[in-house]
Amino acid sequence: MNQAEVIAQLQTIFDTVFLEPVVLTLAISAKDVPEWDSLTNISLMVAVEKAFGVRFRVGEIENARNIGEFADLIIKRKQEP
């Protein structure tokens, strides 16, 4: 799975979690989306982990600064056995 494919799948997840449509780009981050606060982030991450079949390590998610980095993190965790 490359970064673009990951982002395309992320888009479908965002569409189910946020009320207002969000168009994902590499640079977009939580501060660009009013609905995306630390609380909705919890629900978002549960959905992401389930959809991609990955489990992030503690504190890891908040280190990703934008969707591009987040997609890379997903790819990295997916490559693990």
Added chain:
Amino acid sequence: MQQDELKTFLLKGDPEFWNHLAAATRVARGFDELFPLSVLRKKAHARKLAPPKQPKEKLRLAILGGYSLYPLHELIEHFCEVENFPVELWLGDYDNYISEIMDENSELYSFAPHVVFMLPAERRCTYTGKLTDPRELQQAEAQRVVDSLLELSRKVNEKTRAEVITANFMLPARHDLGAFRSRTLGSDWSFREWVNLELGLTALAYLHICDWAFLAYRLGGLTARDERAWFESKQPCSPALMVELAREVAHLIGSLKRASKKVLVLDLDNTLWGGVVADDGLEGIELGDTSPRGEAFKAFQKYIASLKQRGVLLAVCSKNDFATAAEPFEKHPDMVLKMEDIICFKANWEPKSENIRAMALELNLGLDSFVFVDDNPAEIEIVRQFVPEVTTILLGPDPSDYVAQLADCRLFEPRSITAEDTGRTSQYRSEAQRKALEASVTDMSSYLESLQMEAVISEFTPVDVPRLSQLINKSNQFNLTTHRRSEAEVIAVMNDTNFVGYSVRLKDRFGDHGLISVVIGQKSGETMKIDTWLMSCRVLKRQVEEEVLNELARLAKARHCTRLEGIYLPTAKNEMVRDFYGRMGFTLTSESETKREFELRVEQFQPIQTKIRITRRAYEPG
């Protein structure tokens, strides 16, 4: 695809959206299935798509606890709303519940909640001393945890009159401590178990327990927890358990308002037994311990019988001729359910929907207190369509799952403690006192004496007829002949001078047992034949049997009979009295597979001395 369908309804502004949302919510399991449904619900509100019928006033629900309450509160809100009781929420701050409750000026009280849900922090439910401390010390600390929760609940209830729901505590799921875990009250495992038990057993009527420990156990201890979610965002548990927790809270709130179901309407063929009795015959149906399938059906009947015991009325609705449908109830030895367990028995060729309507009229109960169970989807559908007020349960393909289906239906759960329950408790309590006394007195004779038993032996009276008939038709174990008699037949016995019938009532210093024994003798020449001898097993070995025999001998003499004839007719249930006549001094005169006959010469009989004080009512002089 359900989601796409929901979105289409939403885009069209079709209020059908809400019905489909409710249906999707009921079947949704994981967090990832549920959360999008909650988002759709909020989208519907944003688009002003109103649910069809909404209560005028929202229920005010305060949630507070030792955890982050998001997204738990959103799931609770979702479950409540789709079940048609939308809530207005007030959320406490993270881990601020104690001061929110103790501070009289807190926002909690200006919110004036109808219901308060408290999720206490498990890190406060742990023993702070050593594992090897004396048990009394550990127990005192556990008691303090219980007391503090009870006190918080009392305070909230006193200030707001709200119903209070508190979660109890999840148990650990790691091997830590090994075998020692259960050998000390100081382990989290034992400590929390003790606290949970004590909390549930002492809670007053306004306090409801959300059994978090049970929910976690049901889901699986390892799946229930999520340490990372605690470190990152102070979540109470894993997303999977959070869904169950929210569902349970909504269920508890809902059951504060909803009346519980009263009648369970049962299909027969392939529901209570395997096969079709009209085709396979009484011998051909699958029921009982001879085959695994038969065992499964019998287990299902046993579970249904346990529902009856807790107050659920049982009814039958079957497409059959009445006689065919009734035959297993009357003749099949493995039927757990008997005719007298069924309050309303409909076996005919009318649609089941019409039969259930008729039952509602006969029993004078609302259709919404009925639950209908059938293995046939077509029958379920007809009831759903024509009497939608009735809740239906379609049994799955495997009878070994039937019990689970009913046990998980959540329709027959006992509610808060009622006055009736309290009465029952006092009965239990006197039974417990009796047991305690039995344990303290070593010899049986002084035990019986200490009971201060008093019995009234009375000939059959019109006022007793219903109870007599009930016992005659219900007693299975201590019942020598299992001759059943309707009320009319009991009256016939009373009016026939060849019969003597009497009953025994018993009380002791701990309580009144009521009418517990029935005897019917039939005089034929110089023989008094014992047609019926039955007794409630509650009073076994209290010398009632001896007094009954004294009375039989006395009556036989008075009627110029020289011998008493006792018969034992074996059934599946009355093995316990197989040798009863022998024990009472009778002589065995003939024996076959289906019958044992005994006799007692009346002139040789010496009345047996007992510890029961006897009073006779309305009797010919002996």
